[in-house]
Amino acid sequence: MTTPLISLTWTDHVTGLRGFLVVDRLVRGVSSGGLRMREGCTADEVAGLARGMTMKEALHYNPEGRYIPLGGAKGGIDCDPRDPRAYGLLVRYLRAVRPYVECFWTTGEDLGLGQDLVDRAAVEAGLVSSVQAVYPLLDDERAARRRLADAFAVEVDGIGLDELVGGCGVAESVLAALDRAGVPYAGTRAAVQGLGTMGGATARFLTRAGLTVVAVADIKGTIVNPAGLDVEALLAARDAYGTVDRSALRPRDRELPGDAWLSTGAEILVPAAVSYAIDAVNQEAIDARWIVEAANMPVLPEAEELLAARGITVLPDVVVNSGTNAWWWWTLFGDIGADAEEAFAYTRRSMRALVEQMLARADADQATPRAAAHAIAADRLPVIAERFGWYR
Numbered sequence: 001m002t003t004p005l006i007s008l009t010w011t012d013h014v015t016g017l018r019g020f021l022v023v024d025r026l027v028r029g030v031s032s033g034g035l036r037m038r039e040g041c042t043a044d045e046v047a048g049l050a051r052g053m054t055m056k057e058a059l060h061y062n063p064e065g066r067y068i069p070l071g072g073a074k075g076g077i078d079c080d081p082r083d084p085r086a087y088g089l090l091v092r093y094l095r096a097v098r099p100y101v102e103c104f105w106t107t108g109e110d111l112g113l114g115q116d117l118v119d120r121a122a123v124e125a126g127l128v129s130s131v132q133a134v135y136p137l138l139d140d141e142r143a144a145r146r147r148l149a150d151a152f153a154v155e156v157d158g159i160g161l162d163e164l165v166g167g168c169g170v171a172e173s174v175l176a177a178l179d180r181a182g183v184p185y186a187g188t189r190a191a192v193q194g195l196g197t198m199g200g201a202t203a204r205f206l207t208r209a210g211l212t213v214v215a216v217a218d219i220k221g222t223i224v225n226p227a228g229l230d231v232e233a234l235l236a237a238r239d240a241y242g243t244v245d246r247s248a249l250r251p252r253d254r255e256l257p258g259d260a261w262l263s264t265g266a267e268i269l270v271p272a273a274v275s276y277a278i279d280a281v282n283q284e285a286i287d288a289r290w291i292v293e294a295a296n297m298p299v300l301p302e303a304e305e306l307l308a309a310r311g312i313t314v315l316p317d318v319v320v321n322s323g324t325n326a327w328w329w330w331t332l333f334g335d336i337g338a339d340a341e342e343a344f345a346y347t348r349r350s351m352r353a354l355v356e357q358m359l360a361r362a363d364a365d366q367a368t369p370r371a372a373a374h375a376i377a378a379d380r381l382p383v384i385a386e387r388f389g390w391y392r
Helices: 043-059 086-096 098-103 115-124 132-137 141-153 165-181 197-209 231-236 258-263 301-309 323-333 340-365 369-388
Strands: 006-011 018-023 035-038 071-078 189-193 212-218 221-224 254-256 268-271 290-292 313-315
Touching (some): 006 043, 018 043, 018 086, 043 369, 071 086, 086 098, 086 115, 098 132, 132 141, 165 268, 165 290, 165 313, 165 340, 189 197, 189 258, 197 212, 197 268, 313 369, 323 340, 340 369
Parallel strands (some): 035 071, 189 268, 290 313
Antiparallel strands (some): 006 018, 018 071, 221 254
């Protein structure tokens, strides 16, 4: 991994807890990457995520599009988001890094932090917006900001469009892999770890495509039904952290321990919660054909090597969960409008093309999909730097 452009550690003067910011690369002086909050967050974790954002931006580079890829960055705060001190800590963190957000780091929701909370804290910290650094790159800032605000106001079945597009992209990645392998959707089973924004939307889109979700896991454990779970009922029974109220379970739904989602007979596993969820030990329990990384960095490298040796394919996070970030910029730059059907159609088309390109490259190079995705990004980064420059 290359050395990041900027890496800093902040210590909160009130709690002694720490936060991190890593800017991996700039394009036209701007970078993009969310802000996460979780107990145990580290500088190395944030650096890895920032590098992943650089690749996500490059992978969505379209020379014909209005969206200009940005550099990659990430922020992280080492605190449980349920801690009563968390919001004050978030505000103080944003005040501390305010010059970076104002000038060259665009950020937003990530693990442990919803966009509404980030927006509220940003205002309290004295910021115009968490993405204000990108405003100078826009042709018409006022129209672009209105378009993005309108898009965030769009709801589908009572759920915000911003909470759905990422899961739409993950589900389309699954469907593209199934189509390439000639596997029908009907009868294909999926297990999802995490029923928050990304996991919940993924489960919804997979079910509506005809797959059967047989297991979901949250902080309380795993809910299993080999005949298929009622995904819509579980989504309606979630709290703000994606934890399902068990009173909503049906008689044939069973509760199992937390790691049971790894071995429920599903062909598709979707880790959509924390990083480092699958390691060299628990990978032995996996009997799926595909692991689709809706979370950031959920499969450790040593685990991925062992999985590959067993014929289990990992579809990497840098491709699979890149739809949310891309949707922000497609909307802000004007490639799409504030419309749900247009957003879903554009997301599906873009994600399918990217997954198919990655899998074709993997076959040609006799490499893993992750190595293929990294190779595609490596091809594009010099082109982006030559066209747009790092700082200008």
